Structure formats: C-alpha cells, structure tokens
Amino acid sequence: MxxxxxxxxxxxxxxxxxxxxxxxxxxxxxxxxxxxxxxxxxxxxxxxxxxxxxxxxxxxxxxxxxxxxxxxxxxxxxxxxxxxxxxxxxxxxxxxxxxxxxxxxxxxxxxxxxxxxxxxxxxxxxxxPQDYDANHNLGELYVQSRNMTEAIPLLEKAQKIRPSYDNGYDLALAYFLTGKLDQARQLVQNLELIKDTGELHNLRAQIEEKDGKYLAAVNEYETAAHMDPSENNLFDWGSELLLHRTYEPAIEVFQQATQRYSKSPRLFIGLGMALYSRGKYDDAVKALLTAADLNPSDPRCYLFLSKAYGASPNETDDVIRRFRRYADLEPNNAQAVYYYAMSLWKGKRVEDPGQDLQDVESLLEKSITLDPNLADAYVQLGNFYADKREYAKSVPEYESALKLNPNLADAHYRLGQDYVHTGEKDRAQAEFEVYQRLRAEQLAEVDKERAEVQQFVYSEKEASSSTKQ
Missing domain, CATH: 1.25.40.10 (Tetratricopeptide repeat domain)
Structure with a gap:
C-alpha cells in the first residue's frame, strides 16, 4: 500500500x-x-x-x-x-x-x-466491488498479515480486472506461501514479461528451493543479486550456497557482500559460518567478532563464535572481551554466562594452565542456576572437577547432564573415565559402549550443525520478508 x-x-x-x-x-x-x-x-x-x-x-x-x-x-x-x-x-x-x-x-x-x-x-x-484498487489493497493487507486464504481470491480478481506487476507479485507470493508452486512459477514467468526485476528472480528462487530444485534456485538467486545487489539478495544467494555446503562460492559471495554492506551483522555471521564450515577457523572468528560488534545482543552470533573459537587458538583476548560484554548485556541469560565461562576457561588454559579457575567455576554454576536444563553447563562443570581429580563432584554433574540429554557422547566418555578412576569398571565399560554407539552416529552431529545453519538462514529470511512488507 x-x-x-x-x-x-x-x-x-x-x-x-x-x-x-x-x-x-x-x-x-x-x-x-x-x-x-x-x-x-x-x-x-x-x-x-x-x-x-x-x-x-x-x-x-x-x-x-x-x-x-x-x-x-x-x-x-x-x-x-x-x-x-x-x-x-x-x-x-x-x-x-x-x-x-x-x-x-x-x-x-x-x-x-x-x-x-x-x-x-x-x-x-x-x-x-469491481474496483482494482479495492480488491488489490484488501488482498495485500491479507498477504502482509499472512492470511492467504482471504488474500488469494481478492488478488486473483484484481489481476483479472487489471493485470499489474504489483498485484501479480503479491498473488505469486501468496501462491508460493500456500504451496501452489506451479501456479506461483507460471505467474512469475508472466510477470517477467511485464517487468523483469531482481525481486521476481528472488521469489522464483524460493519457489525452486521449496520444490527441491537446488541448482535452479541458486541460479535464480544469483540472477537476482546481479540485477539488484541489495543486502537481501546477496544474503539469500550466499545462504543458499551455504545451506547446500558449497562453501567456497558461499565465502566468495559473503566476502563481496560484506565489502558492499560493511554494517550488516547477518552478512558477517553468514561469512563466519561459511569460513567455519570450510575449516578456516581463524578467519571465521574474525568475521564473527565483527558481527558481534555490529549487533552485540544477537545470540546467534555467539553460538557460531563459540564453535569457531573452540577450533581456533587465536584472538583469545578479543573473543573473551566480546563474550564478557554479552554476559554483561544479558546477566540473566544462562547461555551468555556459559559462553563467557568457556571462553575464559580456554583463554586461561592457553595462557597458563596452572592459573586459578575459580571464576570459571562460579560462572558455570551461575549458568546452571539460571537454567537448570542447560546440559552443556553440567558437562563442562563435570570436566572442571574431573580435571582436578575431584571425581565425587564430577560424576554427579555428568549424570545430571545425561538425564537431560542421554545422547551426549562426550559426557558418557568422561563419565566412563571417572568410573575407571573410582574403580567401578563395569559401569565404566557400560558408558564406553554407549559412547562408541553414539560416535558411530556422527552424521547426526553434522545434521544438527546444518539445522543450526538452516535456523539462522530461515529466521533471517523471515525477518527480511516482514520488513519488506
């Protein structure tokens, strides 16, 4: 409107x-x-x-x-x-x-x-009732409120009264969102004859992606980005490549995009994720640090920064500083406190393994207090005590973690090690067997990581779609 x-x-x-x-x-x-x-x-x-x-x-x-x-x-x-x-x-x-x-x-x-x-x-x-504007405007309102059942008949009527690009785009979008992919694709093709635009190719890319036609989707996103190199189009193109694990092209797209839009946190997150997935951990950390500075409160940035930092020994001080800031911004966020604890722990181990780690212990305990269901915090607190050979303390932490999530392979392994140290060989053997079974299912971890990427990409696309409307 x-x-x-x-x-x-x-x-x-x-x-x-x-x-x-x-x-x-x-x-x-x-x-x-x-x-x-x-x-x-x-x-x-x-x-x-x-x-x-x-x-x-x-x-x-x-x-x-x-x-x-x-x-x-x-x-x-x-x-x-x-x-x-x-x-x-x-x-x-x-x-x-x-x-x-x-x-x-x-x-x-x-x-x-x-x-x-x-x-x-x-x-x-x-x-x-026969006025184009009256039908189109009410139909567009329903599109923006995601009420496609009401929107489609009005937009169809408006398009019959006076075929137009604007109404046709809304109708094609409504068809797409209701799963009418053939109708959406055909209408987009017809609209290209009226006005060939980047947003049309972007919508067609979404149609092809939803229809399982990955190569066609990538080509359409690329065309959209070349016709209109907007932040949204570049993000969508890079994200499509990232989702389907074509990492080198994704890195190239995101690098070009961040040069053009140097204040876009989501583009730097996308770049960081692509670099991390390709095994370029140091560069991934740098990109994600930039994203954290551009939007210090975005929790998704810290999820991927924690992963990249876990594989990179560099940028320790800078990483700790960002996680400390995030914990200060979100003092009641268990995940933020947990990230800060882990970054601090790794940093101290790099600097001096013999340092006092009481602040790390306190932060892990605080994260559990804030969220008693945060299984990873129990695992790391168990690791903390096990490293000090305080098995009477570490065993209950691992057991608490496994009650929350029985599929934590590392927790089973560390718990088995603790049972060895406490002389409970049968229990240790049982934990090692579970660990071996879970490690054989490593594909699940790959799928989990891909799901995290998908969640970020799709949430960003949804946010972008809402903003445009």
Whole structure:
C-alpha cells in the first residue's frame, strides 16, 4: 500500500471547493491557495502544501477536499496519527467515496491499526466491488498479515480486472506461501514479461528451493543479486550456497557482500559460518567478532563464535572481551554466562594452565542456576572437577547432564573415565559402549550443525520478508 495515493477528486471543479469554504471570505483566493497546495503536493513539497492547507482549515472545515489532501500530505510525511485524523473527517464528509475509505485504510494500516484498516478496506470494496484498487489493497493487507486464504481470491480478481506487476507479485507470493508452486512459477514467468526485476528472480528462487530444485534456485538467486545487489539478495544467494555446503562460492559471495554492506551483522555471521564450515577457523572468528560488534545482543552470533573459537587458538583476548560484554548485556541469560565461562576457561588454559579457575567455576554454576536444563553447563562443570581429580563432584554433574540429554557422547566418555578412576569398571565399560554407539552416529552431529545453519538462514529470511512488507 503506497503512502502517496493518486486522488481522482483533485480534478473536481473549483466551484465545488468554493461552495465548501465559509461565507464572507474571498472564495477565489482560497481556491487559488488550495490549488497551489495541490501543486506542491504533486511536486512533493509537502511542508509547503501542509502549511497552506492548515491555513485553509478555519475556512474549509466542511471541505472534503481540504481534509483529504491534508491527510494524504501527512501520510506522505509519515505523520500517521495526524493523517488518520484528517482522513477520518474526509470519510465522514463523503461516506460513499471508495477512494476516501481506501486512503483512510492505508493510513490506519501504517499507524499499526490493522483491524480498523481492514474494516475500511472492506467498506471500499462494498462501495465498488469491481474496483482494482479495492480488491488489490484488501488482498495485500491479507498477504502482509499472512492470511492467504482471504488474500488469494481478492488478488486473483484484481489481476483479472487489471493485470499489474504489483498485484501479480503479491498473488505469486501468496501462491508460493500456500504451496501452489506451479501456479506461483507460471505467474512469475508472466510477470517477467511485464517487468523483469531482481525481486521476481528472488521469489522464483524460493519457489525452486521449496520444490527441491537446488541448482535452479541458486541460479535464480544469483540472477537476482546481479540485477539488484541489495543486502537481501546477496544474503539469500550466499545462504543458499551455504545451506547446500558449497562453501567456497558461499565465502566468495559473503566476502563481496560484506565489502558492499560493511554494517550488516547477518552478512558477517553468514561469512563466519561459511569460513567455519570450510575449516578456516581463524578467519571465521574474525568475521564473527565483527558481527558481534555490529549487533552485540544477537545470540546467534555467539553460538557460531563459540564453535569457531573452540577450533581456533587465536584472538583469545578479543573473543573473551566480546563474550564478557554479552554476559554483561544479558546477566540473566544462562547461555551468555556459559559462553563467557568457556571462553575464559580456554583463554586461561592457553595462557597458563596452572592459573586459578575459580571464576570459571562460579560462572558455570551461575549458568546452571539460571537454567537448570542447560546440559552443556553440567558437562563442562563435570570436566572442571574431573580435571582436578575431584571425581565425587564430577560424576554427579555428568549424570545430571545425561538425564537431560542421554545422547551426549562426550559426557558418557568422561563419565566412563571417572568410573575407571573410582574403580567401578563395569559401569565404566557400560558408558564406553554407549559412547562408541553414539560416535558411530556422527552424521547426526553434522545434521544438527546444518539445522543450526538452516535456523539462522530461515529466521533471517523471515525477518527480511516482514520488513519488506
């Protein structure tokens, strides 16, 4: 829904305006001032137009045209509350105007009042059921609220009334989101004949991906990025390559993207993930440190930074500093405290294995207090005690972790080692057997890691889609 609506009433005769102005005034002068405001609106000189119309309000309180145009000007300036006030008056003055209802609905929607917007769009449609705008606008509202069942019939009708790119794109998107992939693909192909755009190729890529046609999806994302190298298109192209483990091309795309959009945390996260997956751990850490600085509160960045740092001995001080900051920003976040503990522990082991690690122990205990279901924290606290040969303390920590997640292979192995040290050979053998079985299922860990990548990519795409709409 565009903020600037072309209003058909602007061609109305000056005599109609004059009749609406208060008696006893120079009506021709007022009308000239109104027409000047119209000209300023048309040339997007909104401040001047608003000042002219505000001066007219005392003389034209009953003028539909004055209130309507002033409302449209406020809408163009993103002054949604003021726009709604004026457009409500206009709709009251001319309740049978479908255009007035449409303009009011658009401003209500932009003001965050979607229920009231839907009501006005419906009234506009009732006033003119065969109007393209009435069908399209209500259909688009339903697309943006993800109500595709209501959206599709309206968008189909609008497309029959007047085939257009904007309505067609909304309809193709609705088809895609409801799994009507053949209809979506065909409509996109038809729209390319009207206007070939990057966003169309991006949508077609999503269609091909959902249909399991990976190579076609990659090609469409690449085309979209070349036609329109926006942050979204570059992210989608790189992410598609990353999802399907073509890491070197993904790295190249994300590197180019981060050079173009150096303030985008998600692009640096994507680059870090691609570098990590390719085994370039030092470079991955550097990319993820940049992402952490760009968005210090994004938990996904720290998940992948913890993985990359676990495989890289470098950047210790910088990594610890970022995890400390995250823990300070999120003092009640068990995962943040856990990450800080682990980064500190690794850093101290690198610097001096004999250092006092009491602060690490305290942080691990705090993370468990904050989240008693954080199995990894129990495992690491068990490792902490086992390294000190305090098996009476380490065994219960491993057992607690395995109650929460019986598939933690390393916990079974470390628990087996502790049983060896405490002389419980049968129990140790049982734990080692479980460990061997779980290690044989290493593919599950690969799948888990890929699921984490998918979760990041799809959540970013969903967020991007919501922002665009």
């Amino acid at each position: 565009s903020r600037k609506c072309r209003s058909r009433w602007l061609v109305s005769a000056s005599l109609a305006l004059c009749a609406a102005f208060a008696a006893g005034q120079d009506r021709q002068a007022l009308d000239r001032q109104f027409q000047s405001a119209v000209a300023n609106y048309d040339t997007e000189h909104y401040t001047e137009a608003a000042a002219q119309l505000e001066a007219l309000l005392p003389y034209g309180s009953k003028s539909f045209e004055v209130h309507e145009l002033l409302g449209l000007i406020y809408a163009a300036q993103s002054q949604d509350s003021k726009a709604v006030d004026q457009l409500e008056i206009a709709a009251h003055l001319k309740p049978d105007s479908a255009a007035a209802r449409t303009n009011l609905a658009a401003s209500l929607f932009h003001a965050g009042k979607s229920v009231q917007a839907e009501e006005q769009f419906r009234k506009a449609l009732e006033l003119d």
